[in-house]
Amino acid sequence: MATKLEKQEDITAFVDSIDTFLLDCDGVIWAANHVFDGVQTVLDLLRSKGKRILFVTNNSTKSRKAYLKKFQSLDIHASADEIFGSSYAAAYYIANVLKFPKAKKVYVIGMAGVRDELESEGIQYVEPEEDSKNLGSMDEMATIKPDPEIGAVLLGFDLDINYKKLAKAFTYLHHNKDCHFLATNSDLTFPAGGTVYPGTGALLSALTAPLDRDPVILGKPHQPMLDVIIAKYHLDKERTCMVGDRLDTDIEFGKTGGLKTLLVMTGVTTPASLEASKIQPDFYISSLGHLKP
Amino acid sequence: MATKLEKQEDITAFVDSIDTFLLDCDGVIWAANHVFDGVQTVLDLLRSKGKRILFVTNNSTKSRKAYLKKFQSLDIHASADEIFGSSYAAAYYIANVLKFPKAKKVYVIGMAGVRDELESEGIQYVEPEEDSKNLGSMDEMATIKPDPEIGAVLLGFDLDINYKKLAKAFTYLHHNKDCHFLATNSDLTFPAGGTVYPGTGALLSALTAPLDRDPVILGKPHQPMLDVIIAKYHLDKERTCMVGDRLDTDIEFGKTGGLKTLLVMTGVTTPASLEASKIQPDFYISSLGHLKP
Numbered sequence: 001m002a003t004k005l006e007k008q009e010d011i012t013a014f015v016d017s018i019d020t021f022l023l024d025c026d027g028v029i030w031a032a033n034h035v036f037d038g039v040q041t042v043l044d045l046l047r048s049k050g051k052r053i054l055f056v057t058n059n060s061t062k063s064r065k066a067y068l069k070k071f072q073s074l075d076i077h078a079s080a081d082e083i084f085g086s087s088y089a090a091a092y093y094i095a096n097v098l099k100f101p102k103a104k105k106v107y108v109i110g111m112a113g114v115r116d117e118l119e120s121e122g123i124q125y126v127e128p129e130e131d132s133k134n135l136g137s138m139d140e141m142a143t144i145k146p147d148p149e150i151g152a153v154l155l156g157f158d159l160d161i162n163y164k165k166l167a168k169a170f171t172y173l174h175h176n177k178d179c180h181f182l183a184t185n186s187d188l189t190f191p192a193g194g195t196v197y198p199g200t201g202a203l204l205s206a207l208t209a210p211l212d213r214d215p216v217i218l219g220k221p222h223q224p225m226l227d228v229i230i231a232k233y234h235l236d237k238e239r240t241c242m243v244g245d246r247l248d249t250d251i252e253f254g255k256t257g258g259l260k261t262l263l264v265m266t267g268v269t270t271p272a273s274l275e276a277s278k279i280q281p282d283f284y285i286s287s288l289g290h291l292k293p
Numbered sequence: 294m295a296t297k298l299e300k301q302e303d304i305t306a307f308v309d310s311i312d313t314f315l316l317d318c319d320g321v322i323w324a325a326n327h328v329f330d331g332v333q334t335v336l337d338l339l340r341s342k343g344k345r346i347l348f349v350t351n352n353s354t355k356s357r358k359a360y361l362k363k364f365q366s367l368d369i370h371a372s373a374d375e376i377f378g379s380s381y382a383a384a385y386y387i388a389n390v391l392k393f394p395k396a397k398k399v400y401v402i403g404m405a406g407v408r409d410e411l412e413s414e415g416i417q418y419v420e421p422e423e424d425s426k427n428l429g430s431m432d433e434m435a436t437i438k439p440d441p442e443i444g445a446v447l448l449g450f451d452l453d454i455n456y457k458k459l460a461k462a463f464t465y466l467h468h469n470k471d472c473h474f475l476a477t478n479s480d481l482t483f484p485a486g487g488t489v490y491p492g493t494g495a496l497l498s499a500l501t502a503p504l505d506r507d508p509v510i511l512g513k514p515h516q517p518m519l520d521v522i523i524a525k526y527h528l529d530k531e532r533t534c535m536v537g538d539r540l541d542t543d544i545e546f547g548k549t550g551g552l553k554t555l556l557v558m559t560g561v562t563t564p565a566s567l568e569a570s571k572i573q574p575d576f577y578i579s580s581l582g583h584l585k586p
Contacts, residue, residue, distance in 0.1 A: 061431060134453050138354060141452075142486025159434075160427050162455045167490045174489070188503040193435025196467070197460045198503050205502035210481040210495040 002263065002274065005285040014283060015293035018260060019239040020052040022084075022229070024220075026191065027245030027267020028288055029055070035074050036266050038289025043077065045293055053082050054229065056242075058219040058249070060087040060156035060184035060200065063116035086184035086219040089228045090154055091117035093218055097228070098180060104151030107172055109165050109203070114156045114184065126150070134162045144171050152180035155207065155215070157190060157200045166206055173211055181211075185219025187249070220244075221253035230257075243288065245269055247279040255279065264288050295556065295567065298578040307576060308586035311553060312532040313345040315377075315522070317513075319484065320538030320560020321581055322348070328367050329559050331582025336370065338586055346375050347522065349535075351512040351542070353380040353449035353477035353493065356409035379477035379512040382521045383447055384410035386511055390521070391473060397444030400465055402458050402496070407449045407477065419443070427455045437464050445473035448500065448508070450483060450493045459499055466504055474504075478512025480542070513537075514546035523550075536581065538562055540572040548572065557581050 005011050023029065029039055046053060055078065057067070064083040071078040087110070094100045106125040108114055118125050135141060144164070150172045158165070172179050183204050189196035200219075208214060218225045229235065241260040244250020245267020254261035263269060263284040269277075274284065285291060298304050316322065322332055339346060348371065350360070357376040364371040380403070387393045399418040401407055411418050428434060437457070443465045451458070465472050476497050482489035493512075501507060511518045522528065534553040537543020538560020547554040556562060556577040567577065578584060 134455070138452065138485070141483075141490055142488075144490065159431065159456050162427070163452050163491070163496075166454075166495070170491050170495075171488075190434075192431070195435075195464075196503075197434055197437065198456070198463045198499060202459070202463075202499045202503040203456075205498035206491060206495045209498035210489075210491050 002281045002284045005262070005283050005291070011291060012293050014262075015046070015049070015051070015291065017239065018051065018241045020054065020233070020235050020241070021046060022054050022056045022240065022242045022254070022259070023288070024244035024246070024250045025055055025057050028243060028264050029076065030074060031266070033074065035076060036287055036289050038287065038292070040076055042289055042291050046291075049293060052233070054233070055083045056220065056225075056229070057084070058086045058185035058187055058200075060085065060090070060113050060219075061111045062087070062113040063120070064088050065116070066113060084229060085113065085117075086225065087113040087117045087156055088120075089218040089225045090114065090156070090182055090184050091121040091123060092228050092232060093216070093224060094118070094123055094152060094154070094180075094182070095121035096231070098152070100151060103149075105149050106152045106154050107150045107169055108154050108156075109158045109161055109169055110154065110156030110184065111158055111160075114154060118154075128160065131165050131168060132160055132162070133164070135164050135167075141167065144168055146171055146175035148176070150176075150179055152182055154182045154184070155200065155204055156184035158203065161203055169207055170210060173207070173213065177213075181213055181215040183215040183217045183219075186217050186222070187219070220249040221256060223257055226253065226257040226259075247274070247277050247281070251279050251281045255281075295574045295577045298555070298576050298584070304584060305586050307555075308339070308342070308344070308584065310532065311344065311534045313347065313526070313528050313534070314339060315347050315349045315533065315535045315547070315552070316581070317537035317539070317543045318348055318350050321536060321557050322369065323367060324559070326367065328369060329580055329582050331580065331585070333369055335582055335584050339584075342586060345526070347526070348376045349513065349518075349522070350377070351379045351478035351480055351493075353378060353383070353406050353512070354404045355380070355406040356413070357381055358409070359406060377522060378406065378410075379518065380406040380410045380449055381413075382511040382518045383407065383449070383475055383477050384414040384416060385521050385525065386509070386517060387411070387416055387445060387447070387473075387475070388414040389524070391445070393444060396442075398442050399445045399447050400443045400462055401447050401449075402451045402454055402462055403447065403449030403477070404451055404453075407447060411447075421453065424455070424458050424461060425453055426457070428457050428460075434460065437461055439464055439468035441469070443469075443472055445475060447475045447477070448493065448497055449477035451496065454496055462500055463503060466500070466506065470506075474506055474508040476508040476510045476512075479510050479515070480512070513542045514549065516550055519546065519550040519552075540567070540570050540574070544572050544574045548574075
């Protein structure tokens with residue numbers, strides 16, 4: 001069972017044992033446009049003690065720069081270098097792990113966040129405009145053909161997804177086993193307006209169902225995202241803590257990767273669901289705002 | 294093991310034991326625009342012996358009337374009443390099994406075939422034009438809300454599928470357990486131009502993945518389609534034979550439903566794949582064109 005962080009001496013000892021905090025955002029830092037009490041103070045205190053902070057989010061719709069604007073709009077101090085989104089993780093992976101050939105292109109199903117991060121890593125991609133209009137008739141289906149120029153398909157959340165994009169992505173992957181298959185995350189739902197809508201994982205299912213291959217997923221709880229973070233920042237796993245509100249993504253992500261894990265109770269996890277879960281964090285705390293060392 | 298129909302006396306005895314032949318089309322009657330040798334003669338002979346013929350297809354993009362045009366273009370004699378597509382099966386199911394209230398509407402992801410068949414059964418549906426354009430921004434996502442007027446979501450193959458349609462269908466189903474969830478078929482791929490593209494089952498996965506509920510599927514091998522056929526034509530299962538080229542859809546469909554089954558070798562099944570399969574038809578024959586009683 002997880003240990004509750006409540007007494008000051010326990011909190012201080014815990015913070016002393018950690019060099020890097022990987023922080024989920026929604027449900028940890030904020031809920032919609034409300035920042036949880038004390039969070040800014042805690043972030044400042046941790047930084048003043050020399051701790052590294054990384055905001056780790058599965059949301060692929062925004063680049064690091066665009067995400068920074070969200071922090072600024074909520075008056076939270078952060079730098080672009082502290083933000084690590086799944087779209088950046090994917091771009092970093094393509095550039096540095098796959099060592100993607102300059103002559104090849106990525107076929108993107110995704111939004112500006114994905115394309116901006118690919119650009120930041122100098123990776124070529126197919127401009128989305130050409131596929132934003134659906135096929136006109138069934139006869140046009142066979143105009144979609146394999147393309148040796150496409151070296152990877154990357155799927156993130158895409159408000160503009162349509163059949164043409166799915167058929168192209170499927171065709172590139174189905175006919176070319178050397179074409180890499182990547183996704184920014186596998187979240188089945190996307191939270192908005194106090195409810196949920198189909199998420200990246202739902203869109204991804206339309207590709208994985210007819211394909212006989214699985215994607216490399218650059219979002220929590222999948223380990224390639226952690227591999228990228230560790231590689232980029234040269235982190236000591238034993239002194240790195242994943243902080244999140246979701247057991248099946250954030251805590252699972254940290255535990256599988258051999259990190260310390262801290263659950264906050266300001267998001268989706270209730271005391272009852274924590275008790276019932278097989279996934280147990282090392283520690284839990286009522287709010288990140290209480291983590292004052 | 295399946296019995297091969299080769300000798301004339303076996304073929305005659307088999308045909309004598311059957312009143313109704315349910316015939317798959319692609320791979321049985323034709324391949325693309327080529328009609329297999331002798332098929333027209335066999336169809337005429339069977340009709341002359343008083344056998345009922347029903348062409349049973351999972352393709353939901355065409356209504357019975359539109360499918361008839363395909364038969365006519367290939368010079369195959371058929372009547373609209375002999376054609377039973379998954380879009381008609383869905384419309385029949387909604388009208389006669391669900392006894393859909395006149396005041397409710399069906400939310401359709403699908404093409405003209407689905408809408409035409411709903412109209413033929415007097416069922417109201419949402420016109421597709423309003424959702425053919427995707428959402429303009431993430432802020433518009435929360436404008437998609439539950440709608441008590443929607444009594445069913447019906448998904449078929451749709452070249453015009455987009456995020457807005459998926460999000461609406463998800464929202465109607467997620468927030469209203471009384472809203473019926475139907476699909477015309479679950480074929481993962483759609484054959485075209487000598488290759489395959491994502492099929493209805495692939496699109497359906499984008500809905501089933503984030504939902505905690507399963508659809509009623511009105512296509513082979515799922516039994517609701519057979520229930521509808523049996524109900525409409527009052528067939529004697531013991532004297533009804535499913536004829537098809539696919540073990541996992543056509544033959545599985547007939548076997549699960551307690552029909553006789555006949556595999557033809559003019560489609561996707563090879564002698565080796567027949568021998569290796571757990572799904573064994575009662576009989577197999579090299580081509581439907583050889584079934585001369």
